[in-house]
Amino acid sequence: MYSKFNRPILVVDYDPQWPILFEKEKAAITAALGSRFLRIEHMGSTAVPGLVAKPVIDIAVGVQSLAAAPVLIPCIEQLGYIYDPILEQLVPERRFFWKGTPTVHTYHLHLAELDHPVLRKPLQFRDYLRKHADAAQEYGVLKRELAKRCVRDLDAYVAGKTGFIENVMLQIEKESKKHKAA
Numbered sequence: 723m724y725s726k727f728n729r730p731i732l733v734v735d736y737d738p739q740w741p742i743l744f745e746k747e748k749a750a751i752t753a754a755l756g757s758r759f760l761r762i763e764h765m766g767s768t769a770v771p772g773l774v775a776k777p778v779i780d781i782a783v784g785v786q787s788l789a790a791a792p793v794l795i796p797c798i799e800q801l802g803y804i805y806d807p808i809l810e811q812l813v814p815e816r817r818f819f820w821k822g823t824p825t826v827h828t829y830h831l832h833l834a835e836l837d838h839p840v841l842r843k844p845l846q847f848r849d850y851l852r853k854h855a856d857a858a859q860e861y862g863v864l865k866r867e868l869a870k871r872c873v874r875d876l877d878a879y880v881a882g883k884t885g886f887i888e889n890v891m892l893q894i895e896k897e898s899k900k901h902k903a904a
Contacts, residue, residue, distance in 0.1 A: 729826075731869045731873060731874065731876065731879050732776060732777065733774050733775065733865050733866050734774060734776075736768075736770075736772050736774060737777065740764075740769070740779060741771075743779050744764040744769070744781065747779065747781060747829060748781070751781070751798070751801065751831070754797045754798065754800060754801055755783070755794060755798075758794060759783050759794075760786060760836045761783075761784040761836055762781060762782065762783050762784070763784070763841075763845055764779065764780070764781065764782075764848075765780045765844045765848050766778070766779075766844065766848070767865070768780065769848050770851045770852055770858055772855070773862050774862040774865055774866060775865070778829065779828065779830070780829075780832065780844075781829060781830065782832050782834070782841045782844065782845060783831060783832065783834075784835065784837075785834070785835060785836065787835060788817070788833075794817075794833065798819055799819075803829070804821070806818050806820060813840055815834055815838050816832055817832075817833040818830070818833075819831040819833070843891060846894050847887060847891065847894075850890055850894050851890075861883075861886060864883065864886055868882040
């Protein structure tokens with residue numbers, strides 16, 4: 723699945739520079755894309771204050787339609803991102819880019835339709851962890867354990883987080899239903 727990306731899995735303590743790095747990158751992306759996007763969000767563990775993370779800033783770029791992607795790809799590549807179409811085989815609703823070196827990525831950019839679950843669900847997960855410090859703490863412990871156990875096997879690392887993420891998504895759904903009923 724992600725075997726192409728199997729390199730050492732490094733999980734580090736939260737770095738207060740991560741939101742600053744995101745804001746700088748957001749400004750560059752905004753300048754490069756102009757008005758051809760709807761929203762740019764910081765997602766992933768680096769977007770949750772206090773949470774341990776792989777030191778890679780994940781950026782969600784929401785667009786009206788993925789049909790616009792061919793025009794946007796060169797604009798994003800001009801910022802030093804590498805477009806990686808291989809992952810479209812796994813997630814055809816998303817265009818994926820990375821920045822850094824082949825062994826050390828510093829940014830991941832996920833381009834998809836704003837209302838598609840491929841962006842909506844990670845943003846909901848981020849928001850839940852921001853509001854629930856206990857869940858964020860539990861997730862951080864899990865991530866550290868998986869990084870030690872999986873070492874270079876990103877597929878196993880991702881699979882190890884799946885149950886936790888699915889449980890949080892169920893909790894989000896329950897809370898949403900409760901608020902709608904109220």
